[in-house]
Amino acid sequence: MIFNNNVIPFQLGNNTIRGNIVRLQTVVSEIVKRHECPTNVESLFADTLTITACLGSRMKHDGVFTIQAKGAGDVHTLFSDITSDGFLRGYVGLNAGFTNTESNLNSLMGSGHISFTLDQGKYAKRYQGIVSLEEPSMSKTAELYFNNSEQLETKFLTFNYFDIEKNNRKNLFSAGLIMLQKMPVKNSFEDENNDEVWQNSLNFLSTLGKEEFLSTNLTSEEILYRLFNELKITVYDEIIIQDQCRCSDEKIKFAIKNLSKKELKEIVDENGNVKIVCEFCKTERIFPGKTCN
Secondary structure (H helix, E strand, O other): OOOOEEEEEEEEOOOOEEEEEEEEOHHHHHHHHHHOOOHHHHHHHHHHHHHHHHHHOOOOOOOEEEEEEEEOOOEEEEEEEEEOOOEEEEEEEEOOOOOOOOOOHHHHHOOEEEEEEEEOHHHOOOEEEEEEOOOOOHHHHHHHHHHHHOOOOEEEEEEEOOOOOHHHOOOEOOEEEEEEEEOOOOOHHHHHHHHHHHHHHHHHHOOOOHHHHHEOOOOHHHHHHHHHHHHOOEEOOOEEOEEOOOOOHHHHHHHHHOOOHHHHHHHEOOOOEEEEEOOOOOOEEEEEHHHHO
């Protein structure tokens, strides 16, 4: 059995199509478990994390890639980000008394927007693309983002095991995806050839089943060659993804020290301590109030 957490870039047809295959085992399962969401939200959260890992893994410089959705529905916030080191984290915000059983993104989040943000600090200008919450899934929303903002025909096929009974999840990756993008062309001859390779790649991708993709008995390379061997596939080195938050004692102490006396008084408990729980990793930290002055 294969247990790993990685993104593997590839190209088809002499760089006519580029893509990524993402397969995450412990990273997604641990992040999702930490947030104790209903099953329908777990599936949405898992897809968001894998799409974030897929897109963020392409950073060329030190930075952070973020997907953030804000809605007026029962799920009011959906957030995930990844660093250029492959450190992935996420957060889900639910309204009190959440009972929504829908799996559709629109039904869960209502009206709102999703932002895709790339911040590489001093290396490049901060970029942000925003799309409205119109599509039924995160994968369709990500496709809309690329089609509209970057004029790149893009296909995401996502899978996760959160709608499968826990007893039947053995030997399965928790989540993953395959992304395909049709590359720009220079002339009409290339365009015709690219169209053919693009359509063939979509046809081959449509034959991929959930259990086959999530099976820990298959490597990512084996899946890619099964699907695309006829299209001159080139596979590149893997990019490791890790479940790692960026919170720290130092960052939290700094934030607390910047509170006013009134704000600090409101969060100090009866013992004079300040308890902080990270929304991402759920780590609980307790600081004596006097050290925060």
